[in-house]
Amino acid sequence: MEPAAGAVAGVEELRVENLAKRFGGLRVLEGISFALAPGDLLGVIGPNGAGKTTLINVITGRTPPSGGRILLGGQDITGRPTHAVSRLGVVRSFQQTNTFKAASVRENVSRALRFSGGAGPQGWARVAPLLDAFGLAPRLGEQSDKLPYGLQKMLGLTLAYAANPKVLLLDEPAAGLERSERTRVDEFVRHVRACGCSVLIVEHDMDLVRRLCPRIIVLDAGVVLAEGPPAEVLARQDVIAAYVGADAAGDEAA
Amino acid sequence: MEARSPSRWGAQEWAAVAMFLAVLAVPWATDDLLVQSIVNRVLIGAMAALSVFIMLRMDLLSFATPAFMALGGYAAVLLTMHGVTEVLLIVPASFLVPALVALPLGALVLRLRGVYFVLVTFVLTEILQLVLFMTPRLTGGADGLAGFPAPTLLGTELSDARSVLALAAAMALLAAVITAALTAHFRQHFAAIEENEVLAESLGLVVWRYKAMGFVVAAGIAGMAGFSLGNMLLTVHPTSFGAQQAVDTIVYAIIGGRGSILGPIAGASLLVTVSDFLGNQGQYAQGLFGLLLILVTLVARGGIAGAVAALARRLRAPRAAAGPAAAAPEAARGGA
Structure with a gap:
């Protein structure tokens, strides 16, 4: 897959190439590629079980990938332990508080x-x-x-x-927040991007994704189903079928 | 805005060291052999419990204390039997031998957490006891080692009851200083591992390094306790270093309070003394330990030290509206 738009060759911060993760026979991630430039923001959406959190776990070294590479500023950091990845500048947040x-x-x-x-x-x-x-x-x-x-x-x-991250991986930062509190996530993301930090954000709140993310990728069953600006991607029938329809209903109920 | 310096000793560390300094005077303060014997056993129990305490600071419940006690005890006794009786050599040896064994062992067992760590350390103690039984040529096997020369300090023999107790007190003081230095210096690191290891690691903390450090020092302190036990009993024997001893030392640490260095000291002091008064009815001591353990788990998670700290806080701020309520949960962890 081509590197995503927005990452200019040579200045990208994080580059994920053909990343795969399998647990035994179960394919959780397959052929995931994208790149983030400094200050870039990428949204990752997908139904539950699509592999979003696993993607963060693999990038941060919590669990080793089954294939592919992760590069930070050109340096291969694939399979390094979590603390080392963190010290190099790739830091995550967690879904639960x-x-x-x-x-x-x-x-x-x-x-x-x-x-x-x-x-x-x-x-x-x-x-x-x-x-x-x-x-x-x-x-x-x-x-x-x-x-x-x-x-x-x-x-x-x-x-x-x-x-002190160069790249922040946010795992559902708005989950569990009141609607009125969710603008704080916007504030946070704007602040860290202004400081030159790249952000990858996994999120279920579609309003927040539309508001914040200039581009998104949709994961479904471990593969990239679609990629591009949210307005375009979220209008696609296959994306709606895989994810948005079900979640939009769930979101209203929440 | 910054938090206070991480390595500073608190009142509890100073109090612990002061207590053991005071105990140094006991051999000269009394000739009562019963008192001397109880104090000696309290000191050994406290050293072993400090070893447990270090691991508990990182939320690791270790049953391996008796194994390291055995390594320290047998190493020191074997040295005396080979002509090295100088305590300035054998005390460091009783620390270093188990500490050096703990280093590679830690690489294997410190990956484990929770009940798996408990089980593996339990098995370590069982295996070491088995090894002691199976190697009669080196360790005396089921007979243990007895009749070894008394340790000496710069040529002076330390064989009378007073010297034995003074040596135990000096080793306990050393153990307290080492424990206080380690747990105070890495207070924030250990607490972070205890509270949320995954978060600590993802913020850049090299968690295994601190666990390994704690494991090695805990093993060394247990080793000194083992030598102290052998020196008091005039024998080292496999049955002194079994799973029952692991349970006892853990009970000292938890009933005394896992949140403060004073906890294991208080626990060992109280429980060793009580079980001595129960004398021949040893089974009642075990029953009492069990009851106390249930009580602590249900109503005072911080153990004796935690309850005392909570009480002190309550007395200090009786009128502050939120005082007692706010202090209670913090105190339940020993007011660390």
């Missing part, structure tokens, strides 16, 4: 900065705008699992950004 539950907001951020090698005033200065924007700044002393769910989720995103 993911913080250090017993620790305060301050300790959470401090750990993210320290573990990624960025402890110190510069690190704090980098995340301060996000802490302010999400209303976390006045709650630094609070235990993270005592925060409202929406704030825990935003803290999780802030931690991922605190780890």
